[in-house]
Amino acid sequence: MGYQSGFHAPNGGAQFLGFRKARNGGTEVVFDDGVSRRMVWRVSSQHVNEAQLSEALRSAVLALKVVPALISEVGKRAIALERIGV
Numbered sequence: 001m002g003y004q005s006g007f008h009a010p011n012g013g014a015q016f017l018g019f020r021k022a023r024n025g026g027t028e029v030v031f032d033d034g035v036s037r038r039m040v041w042r043v044s045s046q047h048v049n050e051a052q053l054s055e056a057l058r059s060a061v062l063a064l065k066v067v068p069a070l071i072s073e074v075g076k077r078a079i080a081l082e083r084i085g086v
Contacts, residue, residue: 043079044081053074
């Protein structure tokens with residue numbers, strides 16, 4: 001079963017939050033505010049539950065402050081992130 005891997009903010013903003021597979025097979029989370037800020041995190045675990053990650057991203061993108069909400073949502077699901085890009 002596939003999971004949605006990208007989400008846009010429903011409030012009309014250009015904010016995007018998604019996850020992707022890196023070249024090394026790991027999973028990365030990407031945030032882009034549509035103007036000037038792009039952030040990338042590596043998921044620390046090799047075996048990430050994509051359903052839980054997808055649900056965390058879906059919940060975070062609904063918040064007005066997406067990045068703090070993302071950190072909170074992945075923390076609730078014990079998903080460790082390591083920031084790798086700006």
